[in-house]
Amino acid sequence: MPSSEGALVSARRLTKRFESFTAVGGIDFDVQPGEAFGFLGPNGAGKTSTMRMIGCASPVTSGELRIFGMDPRRDASRIKAKLGVVPQLDNLDAEITVRENLEMYARYFDVPKAVARARVEELLDFVQLTDRAGSKVEPLSGGMKRRVTIARALVNNPDLILLDEPTTGLDPQARHLIWERLYRLKRDGATVILTTHYMDEAEQLCDRLVVMDKAAIVAEGSPRQLIERYVTKEVLELRLSPDIRASLDGRLDGLAERIEVLPDRVQLHTADGERALEHVYTRGIPIESALVRRASLEDVFLRLTGRTLVE
Amino acid sequence: MGALLRSAWCVFQRNLLVYRHVWRGSLFMGFLSPLLFLLSMGLGVGALVRTEGVLPAGASFLTFLGSGLLASTCMQTGSFESSFPIVGKMVWRRNYEAMFATPVSVGAIVLGELLWLAARLVMVAAAFACVLAAFGVGTLASLVPAVAAAVLTGLAFGACVMAYAATLRDGANFNALFRFGITPLFLFSGVFFPITRLPAPIRWLAPTTPLFHGVELTRGLVLGTLGAQAAVIHVTYLVVMVGLGASVAYWIFRRRLWT
CATH class of the missing domain: 3.40.50.300 (P-loop containing nucleotide triphosphate hydrolases)
Incomplete structure (x- = not known):
């Protein structure tokens, strides 16, 4: 204090x-x-x-x-x-x-x-x-x-x-x-x-x-x-078709510090979004679109004030 | 005390400033409506009724009615000005919240509103007194104190309605207040005929109601028939009502603004 x-x-x-x-x-x-x-x-x-x-x-x-x-x-x-x-x-x-x-x-x-x-x-x-x-x-x-x-x-x-x-x-x-x-x-x-x-x-x-x-x-x-304290530097946002998302079954595991599955997209919280995206391609997961962005206060806010998270 | 009065004066000035933009809308209620009553009842009905031995001091029906209307008009103006406008400033437009964010205190807000109400009542009563004078009712010497009495009547009602208005979340309850409170008082407090003409239970009840005291005081001053003892009773009744209404209004304003 x-x-x-x-x-x-x-x-x-x-x-x-x-x-x-x-x-x-x-x-x-x-x-x-x-x-x-x-x-x-x-x-x-x-x-x-x-x-x-x-x-x-x-x-x-x-x-x-x-x-x-x-x-x-x-x-x-x-x-x-x-x-x-x-x-x-x-x-x-x-x-x-x-x-x-x-x-x-x-x-x-x-x-x-x-x-x-x-x-x-x-x-x-x-x-x-x-x-x-x-x-x-x-x-x-x-x-x-x-x-x-x-x-x-x-x-x-x-x-x-x-x-x-x-x-x-x-x-x-x-x-x-x-x-x-x-x-x-x-x-x-x-x-x-x-x-x-x-x-x-x-x-x-x-x-x-x-x-x-x-x-x-x-x-x-x-x-x-x-x-810096509550989120990673970057966020990789993936849009996947609903059936792919339903059958993900751990295929994204280990690609990011924290993975958050939302109704419309999947967020991978990681220090290096581009690298994580490369791994997504290497693993052959078909994606509709991908976006790498800097983490924002919004991520901090949602992390702290709720939305059920998949860690 | 200095700060209270200075802030109350600001609240007064704020209302005056707003009034300068909206005064046209208030003319009917405050001035035209009682004038129409005076014309239709005073001249129309007045020509049909025999008044000798019925009205005090041999007054004409026009004088009797006009002096009563002076008091009842102030009751209506005082009540109305403290109804919707207060809810508007408390709830709809939140103007009191804006004032209370400044050094203006709750006491200054209530006092400023009462001062402004008094000013509005003076305007309405003075204008109506001019019409009465034009019809030959009363003299300058009798109408000036009568205006003061009517203003006191209006303040008594205004302070109480202000306290009530400050408790409300919307204005829906006012229709009941005017329909079942103000209008019956207007009709049965001796404005149009002496209360001695009322059937027994209502005749006993009438002297306990506030407008009766306002009408008796105002009319007594116009006709010059007011006795000292009656004057003290009427004035005390109305002053106590102002004091009670203002105190409760202060308490409720404080509860609403300082939460």
């Missing part, structure tokens, strides 16, 4: 229970200034509950939580003043304009009017919505609303930005635009905590991440470290 010295967020045995249901079961983590920290996990793993506790929107059941060194039980307002929160579902004021949304939100943080006005124009430019500033929020696309929500979370110049599934439900173009903006925030030194169940998102944006499953942290590290 890294020391909590100088950490912006520090949790020890952090627990959240709703009556008899345990959403977060005693987790430890630290987020350092300037870090992009991710919670990766399937739905229901406890990511959102953790984020809500950090955002001081949900009381801690037990354990320790410090944000900027302060206790959310006593200093919620002072902590919130320095947070920027992007919730999972947009909660903009749909009846008013994009610019009004941002200016109004700045008032909740007591940002002086003149400062807010300049900041709002900057942020509109940052999320590329200057030309829609005067339009109401209601008719905007999902991607645009998300960008408004992100801009709104930045009006108080937060020391820590919390993003709960920032790109869930968006089309690829919208998603890439948001990634690009978040990457810029990160490059400019912002501290970001995000949750996601998209591996590519975690790989793109996180310096360090924890994988959560069933209310617990099951792995921690940088995307690279996790891939």
Whole structure:
């Protein structure tokens, strides 16, 4: 466990229970200034509950939580003043304009009017919505609303930005635009905590991440470290006709460290995919197609959070 | 305290900002509907009824009805503004969640909503009082306190409906509230005729209901017939209702937002 010295967020045995249901079961983590920290996990793993506790929107059941060194039980307002929160579902004021949304939100943080006005124009430019500033929020696309929500979370110049599934439900173009903006925030030194169940998102944006499953942290590290620790360097994916697959009967044994038979394909986890493929040919196994790819966080994720494996 | 008031003022401003975009839709409910009642009942039915010896202080039927409608309109506006709009901000659009992610506290949200409700009630009651004045009902000196009384009536209902609305997951229950709660009160609290005309059990029941106190207070101020003791009873009843509603609303808002 890294020391909590100088950490912006520090949790020890952090627990959240709703009556008899345990959403977060005693987790430890630290987020350092300037870090992009991710919670990766399937739905229901406890990511959102953790984020809500950090955002001081949900009381801690037990354990320790410090944000900027302060206790959310006593200093919620002072902590919130320095947070920027992007919730999972947009909660903009749909009846008013994009610019009004941002200016109004700045008032909740007591940002002086003149400062807010300049900041709002900057942020509109940052999320590329200057030309829609005067339009109401209601008719905007999902991607645009998300960008408004992100801009709104930045009006108080937060020391820590919390993003709960920032790109869930968006089309690829919208998603890439948001990634690009978040990457810029990160490059400019912002501290970001995000949750996601998209591996590519975690790989793109996180310096360090924890994988959560069933209310617990099951792995921690940088995307690279996790891939090295939990999966092989490469994955050979084979597509086989159903009858060949049914009659495989151990013919792939010994070709890889781990073999995973999926409904539509077989994955061979190995350090050298090309060599394994050569052996497949040598053994005379007829295949429909083959693909050698680098292992990704997705492989780590599935390895850790489940899918029955054939080892 | 300073932070609470400052944040509550922000919540108020937020509602004002939204209202500036949607005010047209609220005109019928708040203004046209009571005006139509006043015209059809006050002038139409009023021409058919004999009022001597029946209405207090020799009031005309138009004055009697108009002063009652001033209070009942505020009941309806206060209840309506605290029904669907609150569920909308709590559940459908999650605006309270957005506010609560900032230094704005639950107390500031509830207080801001009540301040805004009071402002809406002042708009509705003042507009209606102008119509009454145009028909020769009341004087400036009697209508100003009557508007205050009507606003208090609206706040009493609004605070209680706000607490109820905050418990809901959708707006389906409001139809029952309006059909079986608000409408019967509107009809049987002395807006259209003195409650002494009601059959015995309802006649005893009427003075226990909130709109009765709102109507008596407002009408008493318009007609100049309000006694000190009655005034204290009516105001106390309504103020207690505001306080109870606001306290329960705070408790439920907190349970919903801080989970």
